[in-house]
Amino acid sequence: MHLKYESQLREPLVYGHKTFAQVTEDIVRPIEAKPSKLWYVGFYIAVCLLMFGVYSVYRDVTYGIGQWNLNKTIGWGWDITNFVWWVGIGHAGTLISAILLLFRQGWRTGVNRAAEAMTIFAVMCAGQFPIFHMGRVWMAFFCLPYPNSRGPLWVNFNSPLLWDVFAISTYFTVSLLFWYSGLLPDFATVRDRAFTKLRKRLYGIASFGWTGSTKHWQRHESLSLVLAGLSTPLVLSVHTIVSFDFATSVVPGWHTTIFPPYFVAGAVFSGFAMVQSLMIIIRKVFGMEDYITMGHIEAMNKVIVLTGSIVGIAYLTELFMGWYSQNKYEGYTFWYSRAYLFSPYGWSYWGMMACNVISPQIFWFKKMRRNLVVTFFMSVIVNIGMWFERFVIIVTSLYRDYLPSSWSVYYSPTTWEIGFYMGTFGLFFTCFFLFAKYFPVIAIAEIKYVLKTTGESYKEKMHHLEHVPAEVFAHSGHGHTTVENGGHN
Amino acid sequence: MAKKKFVVASFDDEDVLFPAVKKARTAGYKIQDVYTPFAVHGLDHALGMRETSLHTAGFIYGITGTTTALSCITWIFTKDWPLDIGGKPHFALPAWIPIIFELTVLFAAVGMVLTFCYLCQLAPFVKKHHFHPRATDDLFVMVIECNDKTNVDDLVGFMKGTGAVEVDVQVAEEGWWLGRYDKDEVLFEHKTVAA
Numbered sequence: 001m002h003l004k005y006e007s008q009l010r011e012p013l014v015y016g017h018k019t020f021a022q023v024t025e026d027i028v029r030p031i032e033a034k035p036s037k038l039w040y041v042g043f044y045i046a047v048c049l050l051m052f053g054v055y056s057v058y059r060d061v062t063y064g065i066g067q068w069n070l071n072k073t074i075g076w077g078w079d080i081t082n083f084v085w086w087v088g089i090g091h092a093g094t095l096i097s098a099i100l101l102l103f104r105q106g107w108r109t110g111v112n113r114a115a116e117a118m119t120i121f122a123v124m125c126a127g128q129f130p131i132f133h134m135g136r137v138w139m140a141f142f143c144l145p146y147p148n149s150r151g152p153l154w155v156n157f158n159s160p161l162l163w164d165v166f167a168i169s170t171y172f173t174v175s176l177l178f179w180y181s182g183l184l185p186d187f188a189t190v191r192d193r194a195f196t197k198l199r200k201r202l203y204g205i206a207s208f209g210w211t212g213s214t215k216h217w218q219r220h221e222s223l224s225l226v227l228a229g230l231s232t233p234l235v236l237s238v239h240t241i242v243s244f245d246f247a248t249s250v251v252p253g254w255h256t257t258i259f260p261p262y263f264v265a266g267a268v269f270s271g272f273a274m275v276q277s278l279m280i281i282i283r284k285v286f287g288m289e290d291y292i293t294m295g296h297i298e299a300m301n302k303v304i305v306l307t308g309s310i311v312g313i314a315y316l317t318e319l320f321m322g323w324y325s326q327n328k329y330e331g332y333t334f335w336y337s338r339a340y341l342f343s344p345y346g347w348s349y350w351g352m353m354a355c356n357v358i359s360p361q362i363f364w365f366k367k368m369r370r371n372l373v374v375t376f377f378m379s380v381i382v383n384i385g386m387w388f389e390r391f392v393i394i395v396t397s398l399y400r401d402y403l404p405s406s407w408s409v410y411y412s413p414t415t416w417e418i419g420f421y422m423g424t425f426g427l428f429f430t431c432f433f434l435f436a437k438y439f440p441v442i443a444i445a446e447i448k449y450v451l452k453t454t455g456e457s458y459k460e461k462m463h464h465l466e467h468v469p470a471e472v473f474a475h476s477g478h479g480h481t482t483v484e485n486g487g488h489n
Numbered sequence: 490m491a492k493k494k495f496v497v498a499s500f501d502d503e504d505v506l507f508p509a510v511k512k513a514r515t516a517g518y519k520i521q522d523v524y525t526p527f528a529v530h531g532l533d534h535a536l537g538m539r540e541t542s543l544h545t546a547g548f549i550y551g552i553t554g555t556t557t558a559l560s561c562i563t564w565i566f567t568k569d570w571p572l573d574i575g576g577k578p579h580f581a582l583p584a585w586i587p588i589i590f591e592l593t594v595l596f597a598a599v600g601m602v603l604t605f606c607y608l609c610q611l612a613p614f615v616k617k618h619h620f621h622p623r624a625t626d627d628l629f630v631m632v633i634e635c636n637d638k639t640n641v642d643d644l645v646g647f648m649k650g651t652g653a654v655e656v657d658v659q660v661a662e663e664g665w666w667l668g669r670y671d672k673d674e675v676l677f678e679h680k681t682v683a684a
Contacts, residue, residue: 020501020627106575145565152570157562170591174598181602184611189526189625199614208606209615212624215541216609218533222543223605227598230547234594243585345552445527452503 013106013454016290020448027442030192030286035437038285042470053423056416057132063134067416073408074398078417081390085270086126087168087242087423088263088386090269091235093119094175097182098231101224106454108297109446110291113186115275116179117439120135121431122274125174125424130164132420160244168243173476177196178227181220184210186440239267246393253333253397256321257309262314265353266386269307269356272300272380278432280376291442298369304382305363311389312357329402337396345396348388355385492662494635495521496644497620498653499628503529506629509651510535513633516647521634521663543608547601549667554596558589616660628654 035043060067061162070077093115100108131140143165145155187207189410194200243263246254283292292339299418322334359381363370369375371484400407435441500506506523510532511521521538533540566572567579606612624630635641635650641658648656 024526024626141627145561154565154570154574157566157588158574158581158584160587163591166588166591170595174594177598177602181605185527185625192619192622204614204616208611209614209617210611210625211522211617211619212526212630213609214523214532215538216530216611217525217528217542218538219543219605219609221528222541223601226544226547226601229595230551230598233590236503237587237590244587448527458506 011293011295012456013110013293013295014291014447014451015293015456017457018290018451018455020451021345023447024189024444026288026290027440027444027447028193030436031438032193032195036285037438039433042429043433046426046433049426050421051312051421051426053421053422053426056419056423057128058184059416060132060244060420061137064256065133067414069411069414069417071408071411072385073401074395074411076133076394076398077411078391078413078421079133081387081394082128082421082424083129084242084263084384084390084394085387086122086129086428088239088270088390089274089383090119090122090126090271091239091264091267092275093117093172094231094235095268095271096275098228098235101228102232105299106450107296108439109299109443110293111275111279111442112446113179113182113443114278114435114441115437116175116182117432117435118274119175120172120179120230121428123168123175124419125428127168127172128420128424128427160241160248163241164245167238171234171238171258172226174231178224178231181223181227182210182443182446182486183439185212185220186443188212190440199201207399217263221321224476229251236264239263240442246397251397251401252327252329253337253393257319258314258317258321262428264313265307265310265314266356266389267375269304269311270383270386272303272307273386274299276304276375276379276383277383280372282381282436286436286441288442294370297372298366299377301363301369301375301378304378305360308356308360308382312402315353315357330402331398336399338392345392345399348392349396352385352388352392355381356389359385382441464478492660494558494641495620495661496635496641496648497571497655497659498631498633498648498651499621499623499655500631500652501534501628501654503629506631506650507532507535509631509648509653512651513631513648515537518637518639518644518647519634520633524620524630524632525626526625526629529629543601543605545614546604547597550604551593551597553600554593555589557596558592559585562588566611618663620659620661621655 014023068077070079093112096108096115097112097119100112131137134140134143143155145157145163155165161369174240184207187203188210191200191203191207194203224296240263243259247259249255256355279292279296279300283289317332319339322330325331336343337345340346341350360378362374395411398408399411493588498509500509503525508527510520510523523532523536525532563580566581571579610617620632621628621630631648631653633644635644635658645656645658
């Protein structure tokens with residue numbers, strides 16, 4: 001038995017007196033069983049949404065982005081709003097898998113796999129918007145620097161939009177590698193339990209021939225740790241760079257130095273809300289209550305109330321600076337276009353305030369943090385609020401700036417703009433349903449690793465051991481402390 | 490690759506495994522490998538393995554990314570395509586930091602994962618010999634290589650004495666080859682686990 005001491009006050013991360021074999025059984029069962037009716041219904045709806053999105057994008061590509069209601073000053077509307085929203089959602093996955101790994105937060109093991117999958121699918125959805133916003137999408141490769149025959153002609157390395165190309169593509173690649181390298185051992189587990197030839201073959205290919213050799217594990221641990229160390233500044237840089245798209249401009253409402261931390265906090269906020277929504281569904285549908293415990297839900301709600309409050313402070317700081325700078329354009333944007341309820345877009349600002357700042361305060365109460373219905377409801381509210389935030393930032397800043405003569409008409413989206421957004425929901429959930437069916441949704445090997453220190457039965461055993469005199473614990477050397485006979489006399 | 494004889498001892502608890510590893514090494518047996526369902530910390534030291542240098546490789550890849558980004562952008566913006574943007578300097582380092590950073594991370598991550606796969610010889614369609622199908626489930630499988638001088642019966646008895654739950658002798662080819670897992674493996678039979 002490990003003698004790493006875990007406080008008895010901490011609740012177990014894995015309930016139900018599990019053995020290693022049971023952990024495998026519990027997590028692999030949904031992959032091996034036939035999907036439920038609910039799965040088929042959900043998958044069908046997701047594919048329908050995706051098809052609607054494909055048709056909307058088809059119209060956009062065929063007829064041009066005149067299919068959208070973008071106008072003279074509002075060159076970015078729902079498309080970039082949705083882009084920033086999806087990228088933000090992706091951030092929670094990396095935060096859970098990388099930053100919490102570096103901070104040694106044991107509870108991340110229950111949720112990291114699904115959260116990382118969410119990151120990858122969210123970034124895939126996000127990428128669609130800038131790509132199709134280009135209009136002539138078959139020229140999308142023009143945004144990569146490559147030697148070409150048009151004379152010396154390169155992309156502009158001083159432009160935040162190009163930084164974004166690098167940031168998003170790096171983020172996607174690194175997240176995918178991190179996720180897949182963690183999946184290798186779990187695919188091997190599924191492969192070695194396969195009961196049909198096809199399963200054995202496919203999971204055999206997916207597992208890359210993983211054996212579980214000690215040397216491989218040693219390298220795997222080193223790889224995970226360094227990838228976590230790389231992903232941590234990466235995830236902060238990605239949303240910082242997304243915020244540079246706005247902050248480096250001279251548009252009132254965008255030109256603020258507070259944007260990077262404010263965007264990162266907002267991203268983590270919305271991402272955790274999305275993880276909550278998905279986790280609550282997964283634990284219910286697959287019966288994973290022993291692994292995704294109330295402790296997990298509560299920990300994530302604490303992150304939500306923290307980041308929501310950071311975002312709230314950022315909103316107030318902006319309002320303060322709108323007055324304190326005594327810049328009439330800034331003052332107009334913040335105090336009239338946004339904060340004045342009866343201005344054309346005032347409703348979106350107050351919607352954002354209600355969803356992001358006021359309602360998450362409910363999580364100061366422990367009872368609320370541990371209430372599934374409240375948590376699920378709040379997770380949806382927070383994501384609506386964060387969508388409003390991006391909409392407020394983009395549209396209210398663009399529709400009225402310096403010259404009243406160039407103020408634009410009221411912008412509202414067309415069916416095809418909404419269809420594109422719905423389509424990314426379809427893409428996201430289609431991927432997520434397939435992931436939930438064919439991939440281990442919880443990191444099996446990592447759960448087994450924490451089982452002996454934080455599993456329920458081991459916690460109880462440890463509780464009895466607290467009354468055993470210290471001399472019983474013999475040090476066996478090699479950096480590993482063991483008690484033979486389990487310490488029982 | 491030539492076939493060799495191995496004694497395969499399976500343990501169901503890593504706390505029995507550690508003393509067994511120690512005893513086997515003290516007795517002078519050559520442990521080919523220990524296959525575990527998860528990363529057992531300290532087992533690499535117990536087996537006398539040296540630390541991996543994968544992180545050093547990652548550092549080198551990262552530096553390569555930094556240099557690549559910096560040198561390429563510098564050449565493009567000062568030599569090949571010097572744009573006059575409001576009279577600002579062509580060598581605009583602060584504006585390049587984001588891309589330099591991203592490429593550092595990208596090179597380090599991709600390089601490390603490829604190196605990891607190369608060192609461990611992991612790739613799609615690669616097939617390896619698995620000594621025990623439950624090594625990825627709940628057993629810790631210690632594999633001891635036999636040579637001409639090894640008394641196999643003694644070794645089997647020795648391993649049973651260390652607390653192994655299963656000991657058997659296998660003749661196998663180590664290493665890897667291109668192949669499919671469904672060709673010759675015995676399929677898994679569902680066992681029910683008491684809840």
